[in-house]
Amino acid sequence: MVVQQVLQEEGLHPIDMQLGEVQIQEELAVNQAQSLREKxxxxxxxxxDDKKQKMIERIKTVIITLIHSENDNLQKVNHSDYIAEQLNRDYGYLSSLFSEVEGITIEKYIINQKIEKVKELLMYDELSLSEIADQLHYSSVQHLSNQFKKVTGLTPSHFKQLKEKKRKSLDQV
Structure with missing residues (x-):
């Protein structure tokens, strides 16, 4: 909504608005693009406006949608095939481009997104670690725990304990 408001203030008309991407009817003049950029x-x-950066953002959007989707069938797909299919590009090209621009591999980015999802689920404290591992399609709880520790430096249970120490019960507030 904020982006739509900025576009309207600039007298621009969006054709399509999706996460991370907006198409507008008008061609932007240099000064108009600079004004829009600043706002x-x-x-x-x-x-x-850089084609490489646009593609990187599209890759990230596809991955975020894939990992954070509630659709179990979507999460079970082969990541590389799914990304290539969604962007209608060769995965080798996308992978090389992503690594060149971001400095990490797509696979590492996917792992980071999955760990963020694990953190979120641990914070909600509604699912066991086994259920989280199953939901995110880890082969085992041990695999999830190892990956979590590698990325965060903490075990999932230690992370959960830290969260609990920061929170106060309502009678202590």
Missing amino acids: LEEVGFELL
Whole structure:
């Protein structure tokens, strides 16, 4: 909504708006693009006009949707095939481009997204570690725990304990 408001203030008409991407009817003049860039940055967004950067953002959006989706069938797909299919590009090209621009592999980015999802689920404290491992399609709880520790430096149970220590019960507030 914020992006739509900025576009309207600039007299631009969006054709399609999706997570991380907006298509507008108008061609932007240089001064118009600069003004739009500045206004978007004021509200915490950025204008991407570099083709490589646009593709990176599209890759990230596909991965975030894949990992954070509630659709179990979507999460079970082969990541590389799914990304290539969604972006209609060769996965080798996408992988090379992502590594070149981001400095990490797509696989590492996927792992980081999965660990963020694990953290979120641990914070909610509604699922056991076994259920979380199953939901995110880890082969075992041990695999999830090893990957979690490698990324965060903490075991999932230690992470959960830290969260509990930071919270106070209502009668202690």
